[in-house]
Amino acid sequence: MKKLLLGNEAVARGLYESGCTIVSSYPGTPSTEITEFVAEYDEVYAEWAPNEKVAVEVAIGASIGGARAFAAMKHVGLNVAADPLFTASYTGVNGGLVIAVADDPGMHSSQNEQDSRNHAISSKLPMVEPSDSSECKEFVKIAYELSEKYDTPVLLRLTTRVAHSQSLTELCDRTEVGVKPYEKNPKKYVMVPANAIGRHTVVEARTKSLIEYAETSPINTVEDNGTEIGVIAAGCCYEYAKEAFGNKASYLKLGMVNPLPKKLIADFCAKYSKVYVIEELDPVIENHCRVMGLNVIGKEVFPMEGEINAAMIKEKVLGVKAEVKALDEPIPVRPPVMCPGCPHRGVFYVLKKLGVTVNGDIGCYTLGSAAPLNAMDATVCMGYSVSGIHGFTKASAANGKSVAVIGDSTFIHSGITGLINIAYNKSNSVVIVLDNSITGMTGHQQNPTTGVTLKGDMTTSVNLEALCKAVGINRIIEVDPHDIEKVEAAVKESLAAEEPTVIIARRPCIMIKKAVIKKPLIVDQDKCKSCKACMKIGCPAISVRKDTKKARIDDTLCVGCELCVKMCKFDAIKIND
Amino acid sequence: MSGNIMIVGVGGQGTLLASRLLGAVLPGMGYDVKISEVHGMSQRGGSVVTYVRYGEKVSSPIIDKGEADFILAFEQLEAARYISYLKPNGKIIMNTQKIDPMPVITGAMDYPENIPEKIKALGIDIIPVDALSMAEESGSAKAVNVVLLGVISKFLGIDTEHFEKAIENTVKPKFIEINKKAYRKGLEYNI
Incomplete structure (x- = not known):
């Protein structure tokens, strides 16, 4: 079947x-x-x-x-x-x-x-x-x-x-x-x-x-179509080449990309007047050919960056380009954003407000780097934030206002070793663990902090507070990231403290079962003063009406988290009864 | 016969279910099928694209510019974004819903006005559908995807019974009836 x-x-x-x-x-x-x-x-x-x-x-x-x-x-x-x-x-x-x-x-x-x-x-x-x-x-x-x-x-x-x-x-x-x-x-x-x-x-x-x-090897195959052009490719690039040339080219499809055959490739190259090596990213197959002295065409035609596709092959090799239509005006981009009700939003709002340097990490919360929050200064790899902040503060102690932000899963992945370094080497760093009870960005996987295995069985869960304490961190503060006054106070106190701090901002991801979804909120149009304070949190459910310049909330997106309610000085945002 | 269908929308609108349903139907019609989607970042309210290709033998899993027979757009701006992928005589079936992207929300850019008219002015065959209202009438705003599949079904020659079977095998039991209703509404839509 x-x-x-x-x-x-x-x-x-x-x-x-x-x-x-x-x-x-x-x-x-x-x-x-x-x-x-x-x-x-x-x-x-x-x-x-x-x-x-x-x-x-x-x-x-x-x-x-x-x-x-x-x-x-x-x-x-x-x-x-x-x-x-x-x-x-x-x-x-x-x-x-x-x-x-x-x-x-x-x-x-x-x-x-x-x-x-x-x-x-x-x-x-x-x-x-x-x-x-x-x-x-x-x-x-x-x-x-x-x-x-x-x-x-x-x-x-x-x-x-x-x-x-x-x-x-x-x-x-x-x-x-x-x-x-x-x-x-x-x-x-x-x-x-x-x-x-x-x-x-x-x-x-x-x-x-x-x-x-x-x-x-049966997975390295030659398809000879009696053509002028020969193509050497592996993986999806083979499919793109087939799409572009059909039987107007001959193919050496490499199912095994390391180690590469020598005689098979040399024999193939000898049969065709032009041989293209079509591969994304690095010229791995091409270099192998060049070392053997084979005259192939590769990266002088195809890019080192990004993906290849059939249209690109047609254009670069055959000089054929599709005619396309487009609107004659800029189309606004639609980048990914933190979801409405995302627990990370409150923390990034506070970090932006305080103007601190943020050493970021890999996860949904990397979206805190986007407008309007713009609250991230560096993101490198899994765990960088916790190790990096120590180096950053050592290098620029005068700066004095920097924090690391890292998710629960990333913290377990490789943030904890950086934290041990902070404790051991007497660093005065502030690490915010954004504990949303799940591995979010990759599609909600369980992890050692969630108490559930991949197979769905209940299991022990890492106690983050006890873990941080055990490695030598004495200042540990738990906050609800939507309680922005407390988040702000915790960050300010921790930046002023004479010892390292771990702030655990704990609230479940809005996409998981544990999360509380409430009725959508509405904006009282009479009370709204068009001050746009609610826009500062970058919630995709809130926008400003073009006609009246007043805020409105999209009831198909709003999950009633009430973070925006805290932004409004005029009590204009309320629960829709 | 072969075809290239692009499904475009906003993360969270149910584009993946739409491609899954097409994937459940097209192989049964005797086609080779490839469907390509991008997970991860794109799910977080970003622009999402799924490519559905069918025919005697399909090589590339993606559709290139100028190659789509149909664009099934879940949102106006997304329809506008991808029109360069349409074949000269291709069709756009577009949900008339508008969802503001972040640059519009922050006021950095305006949401383009009169998108259906502007697309039509390029000589493109566009079918605007108020799929959101039709989905709501069927019992759930989330059924926009199935309404749109109902509209495209007549162009693809998809058998209704066959499609309803796919709904039964794909969606959760409590949503089967809503989805069947939404599909019929799409089918009956007067173009």
Whole structure:
């Protein structure tokens, strides 16, 4: 039976069909749904780990223990997991080990657009890259076979368009592979120098064998259409090229993007008068060709940044451009915003009002950087805010007014280590943990602070106050972020204090069950003085009427959080009875 | 036959359910289908786009500029934003609802006026539909997506029974009747 599956759902199906039994991941767009879908299979144990490093280590442990194991993450998550990854390349596996990494060319929801194929090259791990959902499923199976045959973790690379596109996929039954027996083997698994030296030799030999495999691998395929133009591509770029050229080009489709074959590519290039390497982000395949002295066309035509599409290929190669129509006036952009009723809004309103420097982090609250709040000064990576504020205040003590803001899940992910640094090194920093009881931006996943597992079971939850206290923070203040007077007082007192403070701003995300949704509010048009004070909080439900210049509230958006009521000095905003 | 449908709207308007319903119907009509959507940031009230492509064999999961047969717009400004994706003889089916984006809310920009008329003046076939009122009459403002699918169904030759089956298999039981009602309203809409 063929079913329309999201690429990520197809990866999950591939895990199920391959007999995978252990999955540990940290959510990150565009990889998140793999783990959510696989958690629906009773045969597979699946969990959210506190971060990607932990997830990969869990998967390595499960593999050494004999199970087919898996971890998924977004591209920047692989940086966090790079430490175990590089050495797991040396230890190899017992049960098959597959690690999915989802790149985000075009940065639909990421802070950079790094190309994870570089991680595969530097960690010396094989990497496969599917181009649609059907391949997502099949390549997981092939990845497990390669993993066990060549004694190596295997990387599965996705990009946003593959992870988040649906295409028809044939469903098959699960093959139970069981758990292999574990045998003590320190030379393979204990990576002290004496053993690791031996393992590095194994890794280099393995790469040679994998190159040989790549020459004849069934996932590296040639489609010869007797044309002038040859195209070398992998993943979604292959689909774009097919869309652009159809059978007017010949194709070398690389399902395996590391290591790359040599003879297969050289033979392909010899057959066509012009060979284009079409790849998003870095010129990985192109450079491989150039090292071999092959004359290919790549980044001199196609961009290093953003996504490629069929129209771009048609334009750059064939010189064909579609005629398009457009309105002759500027169309206002519609960037993502904090939801009406979002608990983060109150905190950012206060931070803007106080004019403090805000070291931000990764999550919904990064939207605090947008107008009209504009309350963020720096955002780098998961956990940066807590470590960064310490460096920032050390560098500019005269500034004196800076805070870090970080969500509950991000704090557990890698904020806590920065906080230990603050306590240990006697930093006088103010850290605001925005505890909204969920991992919001990636679509509401549970995390160690929520008391619920991925599978929906009740579990213990991290007590943030006790955790902060245990690492040496003595000033800990809990506030409701919608109680803006208290938030303001807490921030002011903490900035004046002689010791570090953690302010826990606690209120559930408005999108989750725990949140209280009330009746929409209305603006009393007689009382409204058009002062626009209510507009300062950047709530998408509030706007100003063009005709009367008075505020109005969109009752389809308002959730009755009453933050705007606190802004209005004229009592014009009230509950609609 | 093949087709490219772009579904555009504002995060939270139910565009993903619309593409899911089309995805439940089109393969049964014998088509290869690809649907591409972007999750994450776009859900937070931002501009959202879903591409639905069907035909004998579909390669690219996305629709390029000048390639859409239909744009199913859930909001006026979003229709205006994506008209460059329309084929020369493509159609826009547009919910007449307006939702102010942040630059308009903050007063930095104005919401463009008379969008349907301006689109029509470009020689584009546009069908404005007050889908919000029709959805409310059906029992839920959230059924805007299904009203619009009702309107586009006649152009795609979708069988009503087949679509209603998809509703039954896709939405929660308590919303099935509302959605069927909304779908019929869209189908009966007099263009």
